[in-house]
Amino acid sequence: MKNLFFTISMLLLALSCKAQSPIVALDTYEHNILDGSYVKDLNSELNKFVGTWIFTDGTTSFTLVLQKYEQTFNDDYYEDYLAGEYSYIGNGLAIVNTLPSLNNTQLSLDDRNIGGRYVVKGPDHNCADCLANERRIDLYFSDPNREYLSTGIVLRYLVNKTNPEKITATIYVEGNVMLPYEGASSSPSVPYGTYLMEKQ
Amino acid sequence: MQSRLTSADSATIATDDILMIEREDKIFYTFRIETTTASATESFYNLLVVTNTIGDIDNVKIFEYITSDVWLEDKSLPFSGHMKLHENDIFNENDLFARGVKECITGIRTKCRCNWDEAHCGPAPGRVCTSWTKTVTAIYGPCPPELNNGEPIDNNDDTSTGTGGGGGSGTGDGDPNNTDDCQPTIDNPCDDDETAVMPPKPQNTKTIHQKNCEELNKLTSPPAYNLPNPFLDDDNTTNSLGLNTTARLAIINADQSLDNSVETGFGLFNESNYQQWGPYARYTSANGETHGVDFTGFPTQYGTVHTHPSNFTLRKWIPMFSLDDIFTVLQIRNIYSSIDYLNNNNQNGDALFVSVLIANQGGVAQTYAIKIEDISKFQNLLNIKNNKKKWKKLNKELFNKYIDEADDHLGSSTQYQRVLLEFIQENDLGVSLYKMEQTNAGTPQVQETWKKLKLGFGDTIIDSQC
Numbered sequence: 001m002k003n004l005f006f007t008i009s010m011l012l013l014a015l016s017c018k019a020q021s022p023i024v025a026l027d028t029y030e031h032n033i034l035d036g037s038y039v040k041d042l043n044s045e046l047n048k049f050v051g052t053w054i055f056t057d058g059t060t061s062f063t064l065v066l067q068k069y070e071q072t073f074n075d076d077y078y079e080d081y082l083a084g085e086y087s088y089i090g091n092g093l094a095i096v097n098t099l100p101s102l103n104n105t106q107l108s109l110d111d112r113n114i115g116g117r118y119v120v121k122g123p124d125h126n127c128a129d130c131l132a133n134e135r136r137i138d139l140y141f142s143d144p145n146r147e148y149l150s151t152g153i154v155l156r157y158l159v160n161k162t163n164p165e166k167i168t169a170t171i172y173v174e175g176n177v178m179l180p181y182e183g184a185s186s187s188p189s190v191p192y193g194t195y196l197m198e199k200q
Numbered sequence: 201m202q203s204r205l206t207s208a209d210s211a212t213i214a215t216d217d218i219l220m221i222e223r224e225d226k227i228f229y230t231f232r233i234e235t236t237t238a239s240a241t242e243s244f245y246n247l248l249v250v251t252n253t254i255g256d257i258d259n260v261k262i263f264e265y266i267t268s269d270v271w272l273e274d275k276s277l278p279f280s281g282h283m284k285l286h287e288n289d290i291f292n293e294n295d296l297f298a299r300g301v302k303e304c305i306t307g308i309r310t311k312c313r314c315n316w317d318e319a320h321c322g323p324a325p326g327r328v329c330t331s332w333t334k335t336v337t338a339i340y341g342p343c344p345p346e347l348n349n350g351e352p353i354d355n356n357d358d359t360s361t362g363t364g365g366g367g368g369s370g371t372g373d374g375d376p377n378n379t380d381d382c383q384p385t386i387d388n389p390c391d392d393d394e395t396a397v398m399p400p401k402p403q404n405t406k407t408i409h410q411k412n413c414e415e416l417n418k419l420t421s422p423p424a425y426n427l428p429n430p431f432l433d434d435d436n437t438t439n440s441l442g443l444n445t446t447a448r449l450a451i452i453n454a455d456q457s458l459d460n461s462v463e464t465g466f467g468l469f470n471e472s473n474y475q476q477w478g479p480y481a482r483y484t485s486a487n488g489e490t491h492g493v494d495f496t497g498f499p500t501q502y503g504t505v506h507t508h509p510s511n512f513t514l515r516k517w518i519p520m521f522s523l524d525d526i527f528t529v530l531q532i533r534n535i536y537s538s539i540d541y542l543n544n545n546n547q548n549g550d551a552l553f554v555s556v557l558i559a560n561q562g563g564v565a566q567t568y569a570i571k572i573e574d575i576s577k578f579q580n581l582l583n584i585k586n587n588k589k590k591w592k593k594l595n596k597e598l599f600n601k602y603i604d605e606a607d608d609h610l611g612s613s614t615q616y617q618r619v620l621l622e623f624i625q626e627n628d629l630g631v632s633l634y635k636m637e638q639t640n641a642g643t644p645q646v647q648e649t650w651k652k653l654k655l656g657f658g659d660t661i662i663d664s665q666c
Contacts, residue, residue, distance in 0.1 A: 075590075140588050173492060175492075175522045175524025175525065178497045181496065192489050192490065
């Protein structure tokens, strides 16, 4: 009886171990992540960026609203994820505003105009003053009026700016694209560049 | 109905398949005749060459086969229709079997090329040859006296450069009562000919690799199209900067702009009347903000040429294709293929479309091309592109693989090739990678060749020459 109990216990333990998703860090390279893994925000790096952030310069403003989602599934593996929406007012004119879709409960994470969780290290993406071991977060940045573009946004948390908290958001070109017609814009509605943003 | 074959039909003898029938002291060779004008739906032609056993040509005839509707409906059936016999007034008989007149095969040399070592097929420590190509070369020389009535042949006065005849198989059951001196006419064909109908091969039986090679060679061969081209004129509206050029010059001169701080780009175009003028490369300026080249989706554009500079003042480039570069080929293909006029004149289908990249890898300028291998797989990339989250994930996969396995922007050619080939394979993208090389660089005899790169065993990269 004792042996039977031991055998069953070991069997359950083995099955339990096998069912566990391996947990890997947020900065694990994409090609090294096994299917079924969990890419976990072990050091809560994404939490720093959650909230509403605003850049203002006269009558121009850029607003970001970011939310964190835990253990979402992307058809290959699980991951902690940052997603959000934005608005841009240029010289007093509303250029683009996707913020209302935050209230649309029908939308999935795939439909968000900002999303990702990818760690960028060092001076990549034109961050000349970034330290070699400094970690930033890279997300896609989609313009609903120019979906043909391939654009990213890199978020850098400024550790010395605490009251209010500040980040920089750098909008950059991810790759060259095919423009749908002659004269179509090569830039998103929010111009390429780096924006200093304050937390609200 | 097709009139009889004339020299104006640009007839050529196809030598890839040859039917050979031996009977008594004669050999009957049947060849397909290919023409640029004859329609295979109405008629086709075969050439019959009859020789004696030492290769002297006895007579040459042209068979015209006029097809029946029954056979056209099902070409797997035995041929049915009418046959006409013509005297040969198209091909010079002295050019046929040029070597056969005074030369014999005096030796055979074989060369084996293994997939891991082109030098030989022998064993090597720790390596196994899993596939190989064996080349058999026939060595020609003067025929021995016994084949020439005891007279040795003086080969010095034979200046012919023709190639030898091909292989084939067949059997003959001819009438032994026939004479050898029959002179065939249309009204009175010889009845002792041994031949069989060789219908035209189905169109475009070339492999995808052959088609891709053909189109790549067109890009870089010294103008295989007509010049001057109005789209290269300074006053042409598409040439406002005066930098339009030929596809070849756009590709081979691009390395001169690798030190620029912005990309250099050309769209490859088949404009209206391109059959008359041929393709050209239209200069496309870099975007002032991104320092990259964004091509516009013009219907007549069939490819792109662009650089990834090694000057990192304004933007850092990985010196290899990005995911967006690859995707551009699909976009171009889908736009171009929707135009009937262009589609109908496209001989090689999806093999036409291309993205050429010139980048500095490990201090050396390299030229690569992305070609379509399997369009149904390639189309799946559209679904990923339409999902922002998945597109970012795939972009990151390639970008991080370059950083991790090719030392970011400082890797070697082999590292970048391997990363990209693995990425293509793991994601089953349905594209292939080709590399351009130059021979006699820096001389007037400079020539470009292309080869397809593939993953080999372990860390090796193997190639298939075009």
